[in-house]
Amino acid sequence: MVRVEREGTDRPPAGELTFLLGMGFQLVVAEFDRRVAEAGYPGLRPLHGMAFQALRGPGATSSELAERLGVTKQAAGQLVKELEQRGYVARRPHPAGGRRRLVVLTDSAERHLEVAGRVIAELEAELALRTGQADLGVLRAELTALVHAMSDGSPPPLRPVW
Amino acid sequence: MVRVEREGTDRPPAGELTFLLGMGFQLVVAEFDRRVAEAGYPGLRPLHGMAFQALRGPGATSSELAERLGVTKQAAGQLVKELEQRGYVARRPHPAGGRRRLVVLTDSAERHLEVAGRVIAELEAELALRTGQADLGVLRAELTALVHAMSDGSPPPLRPVW
DNA sequence: GGGGTGAGTAAAGCACCTTTACTCGCCCCG
DNA sequence: CGGGGCGAGTAAAGGTGCTTTACTCACCCC
Numbered sequence: 001m002v003r004v005e006r007e008g009t010d011r012p013p014a015g016e017l018t019f020l021l022g023m024g025f026q027l028v029v030a031e032f033d034r035r036v037a038e039a040g041y042p043g044l045r046p047l048h049g050m051a052f053q054a055l056r057g058p059g060a061t062s063s064e065l066a067e068r069l070g071v072t073k074q075a076a077g078q079l080v081k082e083l084e085q086r087g088y089v090a091r092r093p094h095p096a097g098g099r100r101r102l103v104v105l106t107d108s109a110e111r112h113l114e115v116a117g118r119v120i121a122e123l124e125a126e127l128a129l130r131t132g133q134a135d136l137g138v139l140r141a142e143l144t145a146l147v148h149a150m151s152d153g154s155p156p157p158l159r160p161v162w
Numbered sequence: 163m164v165r166v167e168r169e170g171t172d173r174p175p176a177g178e179l180t181f182l183l184g185m186g187f188q189l190v191v192a193e194f195d196r197r198v199a200e201a202g203y204p205g206l207r208p209l210h211g212m213a214f215q216a217l218r219g220p221g222a223t224s225s226e227l228a229e230r231l232g233v234t235k236q237a238a239g240q241l242v243k244e245l246e247q248r249g250y251v252a253r254r255p256h257p258a259g260g261r262r263r264l265v266v267l268t269d270s271a272e273r274h275l276e277v278a279g280r281v282i283a284e285l286e287a288e289l290a291l292r293t294g295q296a297d298l299g300v301l302r303a304e305l306t307a308l309v310h311a312m313s314d315g316s317p318p319p320l321r322p323v324w
Numbered sequence: 325g326g327g328g329t330g331a332g333t334a335a336a337g338c339a340c341c342t343t344t345a346c347t348c349g350c351c352c353c354g
Numbered sequence: 355c356g357g358g359g360c361g362a363g364t365a366a367a368g369g370t371g372c373t374t375t376a377c378t379c380a381c382c383c384c
Contacts, residue, residue: 061362061363062362062363063361063362063363073362073363073364074363074364074365077362077363077364094362098361098362099361099362099363100361100362100363101362101363
């Protein structure tokens with residue numbers, strides 16, 4: 001990592017793309033998590049939200065969830081057990097049989113998805129205002145190009161970073 | 163979190179700013195770490211590079227390092243002990259006396275900083291090419307505005323995210 | 325010279341994940 | 355129709371990296 005030359009009144013590195021990405025992501029995620037917790041979901045971390053996303057619609061088996069989250073199936077199974085105890089998912093017999101169990105979202109989890117969606121939309125709208133952009137379309141487009149350039153093909157599962 | 167409407171051949175969410183930030187950061191950091199390891203520094207995680215950054219120049223005490231990294235002083239002390247054993251930092255008596263010990267970088271760490279700086283510059287140059295941008299100035303500017311809008315004042319320490 | 329302050333250290337605890345090793349339902353081929 | 359084996363799921367132990375709690379000790383300062 002390299003510290004770039006100072007420019008004007010810039011205090012910290014503040015020119016390094018990698019640092020900027022990290023700080024931006026961290027700030028946005030932290031604020032998102034804070035607001036979701038405040039809206040009635042304390043103790044639900046972003047990873048839980050990712051799991052809800054992965055289980056939307058028809059649901060999935062624990063192993064499918066593991067693959068989508070990029071963790072081992074044991075970790076996914078533990079996550080499912082915890083979410084089941086808290087009433088966010090239910091396990092039903094899988095139509096394909098075998099040892100499979102289908103994990104589906106409860107209404108409670110669906111409500112959380114709605115709240116989280118509203119929170120993140122509000123947050124991004126505020127950011128658009130504060131940065132003076134009409135929307136954040138330019139940033140989105142640039143980031144999309146970046147992600148596409150680095151992962152050409154399928155984007156990676158979103159996991160905790162270092 | 164909300165899944166956005168499909169557009170063309172887009173497969174995943176791919177419109178959510180938060181997701182894009184996370185994926186971008188994760189991809190860049192992972193590739194950076196991979197290349198640095200390949201360049202002769204296996205087992206040095208990005209956090210170690212952050213510590214080197216924080217210790218550049220006059221060095222710092224363990225407690226100062228802890229504050230800059232956003233961890234407890236115990237965690238920083240443990241990190242220093244590990245880096246000392248591996249020859250990347252040295253501990254010298256602190257001019258201000260007291261129980262303080264000044265942690266400074268060795269030549270080995272300075273060389274790592276040079277390598278890491280070169281690696282990240284190359285990586286960003288390749289990204290600029292692949293995304294078709296002359297440089298990534300637009301993205302940098304947008305991200306700088308975003309970070310500034312969310313942290314007005316001092317940027318946060320860069321820590322593992324969720 | 326005795327208490328306060330703050331750096332550093334030690335030990336235990338904890339969150340979260342992986343690795344290793346198994347159980348067991350079903351397919352399928354002989 | 356029976357047994358091998360594939361793959362989902364589970365169980366238990368291990369490991370990493372951090373925090374919390376609790377202390378030691380050097381110096382300042384009245």
